Amino acid sequence: MMPAAPQEDRLLTLLRVGNIYAPEPLEANDILIADGRIAALGLNLEIPAGWPVRVVEARHLTAVSAFIDQHVHVTGGGGEGGCGTRCPEISAHEIAAMGIGTVVGVLGTDSISRSPADVLAKVRGLRAEGIAAYMYTGAYRVPPPTLTGDIQRDLAWIPEVIGLGEIAISDHRSSQPRQDEIERLVSDTRVGAMLAGKRGICHFHLGDGKRGLEPLRRLLTETEIPADQVIPTHVNRHLALLEEAADYALAFNASVDVTAFEDAGDGLSGVDAVARLLQRGVPAELITLSSDCNGSLPEFDANGAYLGMKVARNTTLIADWQRLVREEVLPLETALGLISGSVARVLGLHARKGRLAIGFDADVTLLDSELQPQQTFVAGKCVYDASRLDR
The missing domain is CATH 2.30.40.10 (Urease, subunit C, domain 1)
Known part of the structure; x- marks a missing residue:
């Protein structure tokens, strides 16, 4: 025997x-x-x-269900203050220790010393260590850097690519894309994803600029693009932007992503932001929570000059989620959607994840x-x- x-x-x-x-x-x-x-x-x-x-x-x-973090700088973000301010990449242990089973890797400001190829290599490395890892092609800038030279080809031919992002709008670090450029990016992402049987999310970084969510409101009003094609993140950067995000979610039945800022500064914590959105009548299923971990938390003066930075961590994501339950902002079964089921739906992974x-x-x-x-x-x-x- x-x-x-x-x-x-x-x-x-x-x-x-x-x-x-x-x-x-x-x-x-x-x-x-x-x-x-x-x-x-x-x-x-x-x-x-x-x-x-x-x-x-x-x-x-x-x-x-293991948590899903849809906004992770897997190769490290930062760099706004020079090469010495590049953030470190994240480890599989740091991800799993927070109960997170799935991550989506993003590039940010720096797509010069880092590239989508770096993100893909890191994503495949995390997969080898047991984490379910995906990525967005692109970065802050427009036109976005890609793996194959084309957004549609990236989505169609590379399994790990599930969308485009994070494209920066309403931010002094963005490429200041025109409205027609934004529309073309979202359209290309949608078609490329359709060819691959994916959702094809466009993940939009929102800065604290005065235009706020206007480009996305125009996109959904003036084109045939459905609301579930775009996800604005960092909507709790300041109170006026959060109020605009509530109006946006209610007007278009659209999801918005709150960032679990370690130091909210002039913004709102993840807990306060979720509570405010709920008070405004935004359904919990339209709210997601992400970490922005291993990205930079830079500080700029009124003229956009760099003053300093911290490195975001995913510990804040779990701490904010725990507070939502402990402080009875949401019951456990509903709060789970913010970092699990609703995120899976947003990303188009809901047939296998989030439950x-x-x-x-x-x-x-x-x-x-x-x-x-x-x-x-x-x-x-x-x-x-x-x-x-x-x-």
Whole structure:
């Protein structure tokens, strides 16, 4: 008789947890994982003797769909103050330790010393380490840098590319694109994505310029482009912009992305911004939350001169999300949408991610009673385990 396979090499994984939020609470406490997907959910599932199952006992933890961060400077952002101000790239451990299973990599201001090819290489490296990683082609500037020389080809031929971004508007660092240029970019992204069966999001960076969301309002008013094709981010940069974002979301039934700023400065924290949008009547399902992590948080004077910067971290994303639940801004099952289900829908990944359901990717985060991630599984493989850090 052959000896039993070691636990880590078993073909199946059974998570025995205390509670499951799918995001709605389920009458189940076990998750059976096979071939990277959720195979069964139930109460005290019994596995036939001899099946090659790795059992994870975690009855004290709550299972939720692993978080999705749609705005990550995976190769590092920054550079606004010279080469010495380039931010570091992020590690797979830093991602998974926050309960995040999926990230979307972006370029920012600097597409000279960094390129879409750098982002693609990093994305594939993160995938090799177990993270579900994707990317936007392009950067702040217009015309955007691409991998193949063409936006449509990038989307059609490169699986990891799911959209274009982050294109900067209403910002002194942007290329000041004309309205017709913005429309052409979104149109090209839409068609390229259609050819590949993708959503093809255009991820727009909003600065604190006086034009605010006007270019996107015009886009949705004057063209046939649907609202789910564009996602404005950093909408909580200052109160007037957030109020405009609320009007935009309600007028077009459009999603807006709040940034979990580590130091909000003149803006609003992620918690305050989400609370204000909800007060204005914006449905929770139209609000997402992202980190902008490993990007720069630069400070400029009134004339746009560089004064200094900090490096954004994804710890603020989880801290803001935890506060939303603890301070009862949103119940747990609704708050999960801001960093999971609604993000999957926005990105066009909702057929496989953002829920704990049979057939979905086995991306699972186990939370303790303080909502702190203790274990993160991506496609059924454990990529973070807090209990092993001191071993």
